[in-house]
Amino acid sequence: MAAAVPHHTLLSFPKVLLFPLLLLVFGPVSSTMDYSEKELLFSIMDAMSSDRDWRSYSKPDPCNPSSSWPGLECKLGPDAHFHVTKLVFGTLPNPTCGSSATFPSQIFSLSFLQSAHFLNCFNTRRTALFFPRPHASLQQLSLRGNPALFGSIPPQISSLKSLQVLTLSQNRLHGEIPESISLLSSLIHVDLSYNSLTGTIPAKIWNLRSLVDLDLSFNALAGAIPASIGELGLLQKLDLSSNALAGSIPQSVGKLKFLTFLALSDNKLTGYPNPAAGLANLQNLQYLIMDSNPMFSPLPPELGRLQRLQELKLSNSGYSGKIPGSFTGLRNLTALSLENNHLSGEIPPGLGELSRIYHLNLSRNMLGGVVPFSADFLRRLGRNLDLSGNSGLCFNGGSLVSGEIFCGVGLCGSTKPSSSSSSSSSSNVRQPLASSSVMLLYYSSIFESPALYWAFGYVGFNAVFFYLCLLL
Ligand SMILES: *[C@@H]1O[C@H](CO)[C@@H](O)[C@H](O)[C@H]1NC(C)=O
Ligand SMILES: *[C@@H]1O[C@H](CO)[C@@H](O)[C@H](O)[C@H]1NC(C)=O
Numbered sequence: 001m002a003a004a005v006p007h008h009t010l011l012s013f014p015k016v017l018l019f020p021l022l023l024l025v026f027g028p029v030s031s032t033m034d035y036s037e038k039e040l041l042f043s044i045m046d047a048m049s050s051d052r053d054w055r056s057y058s059k060p061d062p063c064n065p066s067s068s069w070p071g072l073e074c075k076l077g078p079d080a081h082f083h084v085t086k087l088v089f090g091t092l093p094n095p096t097c098g099s100s101a102t103f104p105s106q107i108f109s110l111s112f113l114q115s116a117h118f119l120n121c122f123n124t125r126r127t128a129l130f131f132p133r134p135h136a137s138l139q140q141l142s143l144r145g146n147p148a149l150f151g152s153i154p155p156q157i158s159s160l161k162s163l164q165v166l167t168l169s170q171n172r173l174h175g176e177i178p179e180s181i182s183l184l185s186s187l188i189h190v191d192l193s194y195n196s197l198t199g200t201i202p203a204k205i206w207n208l209r210s211l212v213d214l215d216l217s218f219n220a221l222a223g224a225i226p227a228s229i230g231e232l233g234l235l236q237k238l239d240l241s242s243n244a245l246a247g248s249i250p251q252s253v254g255k256l257k258f259l260t261f262l263a264l265s266d267n268k269l270t271g272y273p274n275p276a277a278g279l280a281n282l283q284n285l286q287y288l289i290m291d292s293n294p295m296f297s298p299l300p301p302e303l304g305r306l307q308r309l310q311e312l313k314l315s316n317s318g319y320s321g322k323i324p325g326s327f328t329g330l331r332n333l334t335a336l337s338l339e340n341n342h343l344s345g346e347i348p349p350g351l352g353e354l355s356r357i358y359h360l361n362l363s364r365n366m367l368g369g370v371v372p373f374s375a376d377f378l379r380r381l382g383r384n385l386d387l388s389g390n391s392g393l394c395f396n397g398g399s400l401v402s403g404e405i406f407c408g409v410g411l412c413g414s415t416k417p418s419s420s421s422s423s424s425s426s427s428n429v430r431q432p433l434a435s436s437s438v439m440l441l442y443y444s445s446i447f448e449s450p451a452l453y454w455a456f457g458y459v460g461f462n463a464v465f466f467y468l469c470l471l472l
Helices: 004-025 035-048 105-109 155-159 179-183 203-207 227-231 251-255 301-305 325-329 349-353 375-384 422-429 437-447 450-471
Strands: 072-076 082-089 115-119 140-144 165-167 174-176 189-191 196-198 213-215 237-239 261-263 287-289 311-313 335-337 342-345 359-361 366-370 392-395 409-411
Touching (some): 035 082, 035 105, 155 179, 179 203, 203 227, 227 251, 301 325, 359 375
Parallel strands (some): 082 115, 115 140, 165 189, 174 196, 189 213, 213 237, 237 261, 261 287, 287 311, 335 359, 342 366, 366 392, 392 409
Antiparallel strands (some): 072 082
């Protein structure tokens, strides 16, 4: 071995000298990679992907602009060498991962690496995350859709000190979110969704002051939402849906003044002591998605102050009492889901005046009285309106249509729909509809021109009407 070293040095010495010399002679100087970095890159590539023979596909070296390796980016370092700054695996045109590929922790020896992506890469052989040494340059680590990526998130993740983007979505990760993640104070975007993470949300999350996006949805996180989440003052998107989070929404959420998207569906959040907590302060909120929680409280009228709201989803949560009249002030609302609660009283007429709404589900409540919607409104929403399963609701025949049933809701004064299921209401629609002049007006508005209406005739009308209701 001792003899081999000088031998090797002797052989390679002239080459080492010659190469820069050639560059000098033949002008525009093109930089090269550091030898050991190049070897490291080759060994990573050979282990990860058999798409091609990486060594022969890399003349003069992979970082050279003329070689244009897929999935590889390099930058010129202060030492005038090219260094690997970005590696992307798993989707064409990037290198696809072989069946024996495992998480290549050698990438953390590429000391200039800023960004590493593995999408749909580890599919066959079980592998786990491993952070063997601190890394000061890595800003983006993204592993998404890797069904063979098991194990937990090692606490050593905190040694990736410059990390800004951490995506570990749709893998098979379990165990707890390490508390040490809160040391990564440069994090801007964190997505750990669709794994099997357990335990609680780290209380020290307030350390992540730069966080703009936090997605922990579709895991098995339990415990309360930590009040410290309110310290994430730059947060714009927070998705904690489909976990087992319990307790009430902390008042401090109201401090997240840049929040535009909040999803808390499918948890065990309760409405006691205050179902709205600080939510009414979120003046930039556009999406409030909070279906399927055991809230068991009245609907908070304060939500009507969220002027920017486009989607408000509060279904299946045990809400009782009336639909607050304040909801009719949500002028930008496009979707409102309040189905499957215990709401009673009448539908506020103002809901029918929300000009952008295209989805309204009030089904399976205990609403009553006359449906206050115009024919125009009904036509605009079409199958996206669901009023079924409210035995006290009825249509005023004089103002709308004649007939037994309209899409799950009966005419006032006639027999009520027997059940909430839409199949039974559809079959009721098959019954002949009596004609009236109002009905004719309505039909002709469907057909736009009276001539068309007369051409289709009564049978045609019935078919169209039936079709509309079937869609509902
Ligand atoms: C409503 O939506 C429009 C168009 O998207 C937007 O310009 C306007 O600012 C929104 N209004 C509020 C109060 O957010
Ligand atoms: C309304 O909600 C019910 C659940 O209660 C669902 O079955 C139905 O498909 C929804 N309707 C629309 C139009 O989305």
